[in-house]
Amino acid sequence: xxxxxxxxxxxxxxxxxxxxxxxxxxxxxxxxxxxxxxxxxxxxxxxxxxxxxxxxxxxxxxxxxxxxxxxxxxxxxxxxxxxxxxxxxxxxxxxxxxxxxxxxxxxxxxxxxxxxxxxxxxxxxxxxxxxxxxxxxxxxxxxxxxxxxxxxxxxxxxxxxxxxxxxxxxxxxxxxxxxxxxxxxxxxxxxxxxxxxxxxxxxxxxxxxxxxxxxxxxxxxxxxxxxxxxxxxxxxxxxxxxxxxxxxxxxxxxxxxxxxxxxxxxxxxxxxxxxxxxxxxxxxxxxxxxxxxxxxxxxxxxxxxxxxxxxxxxxxxxxxxxxxxx
Amino acid sequence: xxxxxxxxxxxxxxxxxxxxxxxxxxxxxxxxxxxxxxxxxxxxxxxxxxxxxxxxxxxxxxxxxxxxxxxxxxxxxxxxxxxxxxxxxxxxxxxxxxxxxxxxxxxxxxxxxxxxxxxxxxxxxxxxxxxxxxxxxxxxxxxxxxxxxxxxxxxxxxxxxxxxxxxxxxxxxxxxxxxxxxxxxxxxxxxxxxxxxxxxxxxxxxxxxxxxxxxxxxxxxxxxxxxxxxxxxxxxxxxxxxxxxxxxxxxxxxxxxxxxxxxxxxxxxxxxxxxxxxxxxxxxxxxxxxxxxxxxxxxxxxxxxxxxxxxxxx
Ligand SMILES: Nc1ncnc2c1ncn2[C@@H]1O[C@H](COP(=O)(O)OP(=O)(O)O)[C@@H](O)[C@H]1O
Ligand SMILES: [Mg+2]
Numbered sequence: 001x002x003x004x005x006x007x008x009x010x011x012x013x014x015x016x017x018x019x020x021x022x023x024x025x026x027x028x029x030x031x032x033x034x035x036x037x038x039x040x041x042x043x044x045x046x047x048x049x050x051x052x053x054x055x056x057x058x059x060x061x062x063x064x065x066x067x068x069x070x071x072x073x074x075x076x077x078x079x080x081x082x083x084x085x086x087x088x089x090x091x092x093x094x095x096x097x098x099x100x101x102x103x104x105x106x107x108x109x110x111x112x113x114x115x116x117x118x119x120x121x122x123x124x125x126x127x128x129x130x131x132x133x134x135x136x137x138x139x140x141x142x143x144x145x146x147x148x149x150x151x152x153x154x155x156x157x158x159x160x161x162x163x164x165x166x167x168x169x170x171x172x173x174x175x176x177x178x179x180x181x182x183x184x185x186x187x188x189x190x191x192x193x194x195x196x197x198x199x200x201x202x203x204x205x206x207x208x209x210x211x212x213x214x215x216x217x218x219x220x221x222x223x224x225x226x227x228x229x230x231x232x233x234x235x236x237x238x239x240x241x242x243x244x245x246x247x248x249x250x251x252x253x254x255x256x257x258x259x260x261x262x263x264x265x266x267x268x269x270x271x272x273x274x275x276x277x278x279x280x281x282x283x284x285x286x287x288x289x290x291x292x293x294x295x296x297x298x299x300x301x302x303x304x305x306x307x308x309x310x311x312x313x314x315x316x317x318x319x320x321x322x323x324x325x326x
Numbered sequence: 327x328x329x330x331x332x333x334x335x336x337x338x339x340x341x342x343x344x345x346x347x348x349x350x351x352x353x354x355x356x357x358x359x360x361x362x363x364x365x366x367x368x369x370x371x372x373x374x375x376x377x378x379x380x381x382x383x384x385x386x387x388x389x390x391x392x393x394x395x396x397x398x399x400x401x402x403x404x405x406x407x408x409x410x411x412x413x414x415x416x417x418x419x420x421x422x423x424x425x426x427x428x429x430x431x432x433x434x435x436x437x438x439x440x441x442x443x444x445x446x447x448x449x450x451x452x453x454x455x456x457x458x459x460x461x462x463x464x465x466x467x468x469x470x471x472x473x474x475x476x477x478x479x480x481x482x483x484x485x486x487x488x489x490x491x492x493x494x495x496x497x498x499x500x501x502x503x504x505x506x507x508x509x510x511x512x513x514x515x516x517x518x519x520x521x522x523x524x525x526x527x528x529x530x531x532x533x534x535x536x537x538x539x540x541x542x543x544x545x546x547x548x549x550x551x552x553x554x555x556x557x558x559x560x561x562x563x564x565x566x567x568x569x570x571x572x573x574x575x576x577x578x579x580x581x582x583x584x585x586x587x588x589x590x591x592x593x594x595x596x597x598x599x600x601x602x603x604x605x606x607x608x609x610x611x612x613x614x615x616x617x618x619x620x621x622x623x624x625x626x627x628x629x630x631x632x633x634x635x636x637x638x639x640x
Contacts, residue, residue, distance in 0.1 A: 217469065219498065
């Protein structure tokens with residue numbers, strides 16, 4: 001009897017806790033899971049398709065596929081092999097992306113602040129709709145608008161910048177051709193990515209805890225000092241995440257850049273000069289007349305772009321999630 | 327001197343006070359009154375023990391005055407014809423059941439009411455002889471003179487303890503010479519210095535709830551307000567923290583006018599010199615009775631006041 005009791009007093013072992021899901025729950029879980037899997041699989045397939053088709057080009061060129069900035073078909077007459085490198089276009093992608101952020105983020109954050117804290121009620125709703133609609137306008141429209149409407153003005157601004165700031169190397173001008181420059185492409189991209197950054201910024205600004213806002217006002221804060229002390233620290237992560245999403249879009253933008261930028265396979269730091277490019281618009285430029293070997297190189301270029309935008313988006317999501325948890 | 331119900335030495339704390347105002351003598355006298363050992367805590371006793379020094383305040387010391395205040399949210403009339411004076415060097419408690427408009431009333435005093443889009447008001451709030459709602463008044467200046475402590479402690483989480491205390495200066499763009507001195511004196515007056523003096527560069531959110539609330543008090547002191555409004559400052563805190571904050575309130579009242587909303591009758595009796603009783607009774611909230619705290623708790627003029635303070639409703 002007593003030994004029985006002793007035996008039962010074995011050291012405690014944590015129990016395994018399980019729940020038996022109900023049938024409807026199982027079905028729902030299956031549906032949702034497969035939905036989630038589909039997008040993952042699609043993403044994987046696209047990546048695989050690109051690397052599968054472009055592998056040979058990357059293998060042939062090696063690292064110079066990333067760093068080289070020639071894009072030349074083979075010329076059998078003089079025994080010159082094909083040379084494909086996305087270096088110049090990758091550089092151009094990054095330059096236009098950075099320019100788009102420099103112009104676009106301040107405009108977007110300013111718009112979001114205006115909508116959240118300054119706009120009168122009657123203006124707020126229509127403006128939110130307008131900004132959201134801007135996100136849905138096809139990029140060719142931005143491209144055409146940029147070419148015909150923005151460019152003449154931007155050309156003038158570029159000349160001004162050049163006139164007063166040409167001592168800074170990036171504003172230097174070897175040849176006076178101001179149209180179709182990375183500067184103008186950056187402006188068009190900025191306007192394209194502005195809506196998404198505005199939407200996300202507005203969202204995080206709206207979540208600023210009201211008791212902190214009240215605390216600031218109760219201490220004699222002006223609206224602007226309240227925003228600096230409360231809204232910005234709270235919304236910083238969200239704004240950065242939104243900006244990265246915008247950057248992801250700017251890096252992959254094809255048609256708008258193709259319309260307003262003069263594709264030149266060269267790495268030039270002068271952003272006002274009519275010479276630049278980005279990977280996406282290069283692909284669309286070359287795709288029509290490409291032979292098999294060049295097509296492989298274009299696939300490889302696509303793969304590079306795919307990876308770059310994927311990384312940027314991952315970083316964006318990471319930042320947004322990290323700040324959402326805080 | 328024996329003093330059972332307050333383990334923290336009030337003497338030490340008072341010795342720390344760097345402000346020597348003329349009110350202090352009177353204040354200390356009042357403290358002595360509170361220190362009488364009170365074993366049976368009937369509200370009347372508690373209020374009585376504070377009475378000795380509180381006479382009728384001299385008319386000249388009126389710092390803040392509400393005259394004929396009405397308030398609406400949309401078309402809902404929530405406050406009707408409230409007139410109440412607040413005297414420098416005293417604590418005024420506002421009591422009454424939930425929803426009778428106490429918060430609305432004190433938010434009207436420092437113009438926080440207008441942040442609610444549907445809010446409207448009538449009447450005047452006179453600060454230093456001028457109506458704070460006059461056209462052309464710089465509202466940020468009003469809020470500097472009339473500080474506020476909220477129900478839920480709300481330090482700025484992105485700022486350190488030090489930055490929190492000094493945040494009012496930054497927010498109102500006030501430049502000062504010796505920030506460190508101000509930092510220390512504010513934290514001392516809020517009764518928090520000893521607990522945080524070695525961790526001034528930690529974030530405010532790392533403190534306990536009671537410490538956070540005292541940090542918020544220190545923060546409002548840094549801009550040197552004449553009036554401090556407190557909306558149920560202890561309702562989210564444990565009894566120990568509550569005691570410390572009451573102690574802080576009593577010390578601060580020497581140099582400013584304090585208005586405290588509380589649901590705790592004991593607290594009203596312990597810390598306040600004057601009490602206003604609000605009641606809404608279905609319609610808009612009204613000030614049923616106001617006067618010396620002692621009178622309100624010992625022989626109120628209105629039956630409803632007596633019912634409320636004796637716990638018969640609310
Ligand atoms: N933002 C608001 N919008 C509409 N009605 C409100 C708002 N805030 C408070 N009220 C109403 O005003 C009345 C007074 O509220 P309040 O001042 O918070 O009371 P108390 O602080 O005494 O509990 C209540 O009837 C409440 O429902
Ligand atoms: Mg309230």
